[in-house]
Amino acid sequence: MACHSPTFPASQKRAFGVSRIRLAGGTPNSARRCENAISGGVVKVNKLITVLVGFFVLMTTGAALAQQAPKTPNILKGSPMGAVKFDHTSHLKVAPKCETCHHASKPEKPLKSPQEACTDCHTHPATPPVTTSVQGAFHNPTATAGLCIDCHKRENGAGKAAPTKCTECHQKANG
Numbered sequence: 001m002a003c004h005s006p007t008f009p010a011s012q013k014r015a016f017g018v019s020r021i022r023l024a025g026g027t028p029n030s031a032r033r034c035e036n037a038i039s040g041g042v043v044k045v046n047k048l049i050t051v052l053v054g055f056f057v058l059m060t061t062g063a064a065l066a067q068q069a070p071k072t073p074n075i076l077k078g079s080p081m082g083a084v085k086f087d088h089t090s091h092l093k094v095a096p097k098c099e100t101c102h103h104a105s106k107p108e109k110p111l112k113s114p115q116e117a118c119t120d121c122h123t124h125p126a127t128p129p130v131t132t133s134v135q136g137a138f139h140n141p142t143a144t145a146g147l148c149i150d151c152h153k154r155e156n157g158a159g160k161a162a163p164t165k166c167t168e169c170h171q172k173a174n175g
């Protein structure tokens with residue numbers, strides 16, 4: 001059965017884009033109509049490829065726009081005991097997931113970017129509506145527990161040498 005055979009069901013003609021060919025002209029069952037049907041298909045595939053390529057480009061640019069972990073250490077200032085130097089590069093080996101430290105957006109004060117600086121929201125003293133101070137964001141008043149110290153203790157138990165004493169993190173030399 002030829003594609004332009006009068007017995008070809010209407011639904012299938014539509015599926016192959018044959019109904020469009022009628023508009024493109026040519027006498028019924030002519031070779032020209034078959035060619036049109038084929039080139040119509042090629043145009044459709046090209047369109048599909050264009051859409052797919054466009055989507056791919058969008059996805060890769062989206063990834064490039066996403067925040068990267070800083071390559072140079074972040075200096076967290078505030079404590080009179082001295083600033084704390086935090087290095088992403090050494091930490092991403094033990095904590096590869098950003099969410100380990102950068103918590104999800106909270107309704108009280110939504111994030112402006114996925115890894116916004118903690119100190120934008122956690123201040124000394126705490127700035128409403130946020131209730132957790134900068135110290136509270138990192139450790140308890142005696143620095144026996146908290147995001148950084150809990151992991152350091154655990155890792156030291158496994159033979160690492162991560163700082164747990166005040167002056168190992170807070171150093172005047174850091175600024």
Ligand code: HEC
Nearest residue numbers: 067068069074086091095097098100101115116117118119
């Ligand atoms: C072990 C904890 C930890 C992990 C894991 C971590 N970060 Fe961070 N990140 C921090 C701390 C602490 C800061 C400093 C925040 C400040 O200055 O208030 C920071 C700061 C940043 C900043 C700078 C924010 C600014 O505006 O100054 C970016 C960007 C960032 N992190 C991205 C990432 C990405 C991407 C990942 C995952 C690949 C990641 N971080 C994983 C702890 C972490």
Ligand code: HEC
Nearest residue numbers: 101102106108109110111116117118121129130131132137
């Ligand atoms: C856009 C603002 C914002 C940023 C940026 C932010 N936080 Fe928070 N954080 C909050 C809010 C809101 C809460 C909810 C409790 C409150 O009001 O303090 C919270 C709570 C916390 C708590 C208390 C435990 C909990 O989950 O309720 C810790 C610890 C904490 N944040 C640590 C951090 C650290 C570490 C960073 C940076 C890596 C950070 N936060 C970045 C707004 C923020």
Ligand code: HEC
Nearest residue numbers: 085086087090094095147148151152155160161162163169
């Ligand atoms: C998931 C575990 C983990 C978390 C969370 C973590 N650390 Fe560490 N940190 C380590 C380990 C392990 C080391 C030891 C590095 C080594 O031996 O390679 C370390 C080392 C350090 C050092 C020594 C210098 C260096 O970079 O190696 C500092 C300073 C430090 N961490 C600060 C922090 C601060 C500040 C936080 C919280 C914002 C934090 N860490 C959160 C695991 C962690």
Ligand code: HEC
Nearest residue numbers: 076077078079084124134135138142143148164165166169
């Ligand atoms: C693993 C690293 C680490 C250790 C160990 C540590 N701190 Fe901190 N501490 C931080 C970070 C990070 C901050 C947030 C940055 C800042 O405020 O300086 C902070 C904040 C503070 C603040 C709040 C400063 C302010 O601006 O309000 C005080 C006070 C403080 N620490 C005291 C201590 C004391 C006392 C000890 C020892 C008993 C200690 N810290 C041990 C990492 C550490």
